[in-house]
Structure formats: C-alpha cells, structure tokens
Amino acid sequence: MGEINVYGIYIPILLVQAIIAYVLFKLLSPLIDRLVMKGWIALPSIFNLCFYMVLLLFVHWLFIWL
Template identity: 60%
Template sequence: MGELNLYGVYVPILLIQSILAYFLLQIVMMATDRLVDQEWIAWPSIFNLCLYVVLIFLLHGLFILCGI
C-alpha cells in the first residue's frame, strides 16, 4: 500500500484504515448494543473484535478499488 506524506511526516495507509474502521465500529456498536442487551450475541467482545477485523478488510478493499 504505502504511506501518505503529511507535511514531511509519513503516515502509513494501514493506520488511516484502522482509525476509520474504529470510528465505523463505534457507530455499528450503537446498533449492536441492543442485540447484546437482548442476549442475541453470546460473547460481545469477540463479536466486536471480529466486526472490527471485517471493517478493516472492507476499508482496505475500498482503498484498493479507489487506487489510494
């Protein structure tokens, strides 16, 4: 992938993807908290970790398709 040069500071693209995935996870967790309260999700911490990994993969694929 590479880096992004911001005023002489090289920022890895994976770091940007991880931060965006974290913010998306916080938004999605607002919706899934209701399912956790109703006990539809057995292990919420493992579910949230898997959801975070899926969001990183989706953002990575989006970055590749856009050519960033």
C-alpha cells in the same frame, strides 16, 4: 501498501484505514449493543473484535478498489 507524506511525516495507509474502521465501529456499536442486550450475541467481546476486523477488511477493500 504505502504511506502518505504530511509535511514531512510519513503516515502509513493502514493507520488511516484503521482510524476510519474505528470511527465506523463506534458509529455502529449502538446497534450491536442492542443485539447484545437481547441476548442474540453470546460472546460480545469476541464479536466486537471480529466486527472491527471485518470493518477494517471492508475499508481496506474500498481503498484498493476505489
């Protein structure tokens, strides 16, 4: 993967990707909350974890291909 050197401090690329995925998760979570309130999602905590992991995979894929 690699790291970014910011004024002598090495920041892992995975940390940057995780932060971007978390921001996306927080932006999309009101939409997911609506589905939870309607009862379409049975186990919301597990769904949220899986949803974050999918977003992290998507951001990682974007970093590789772009």
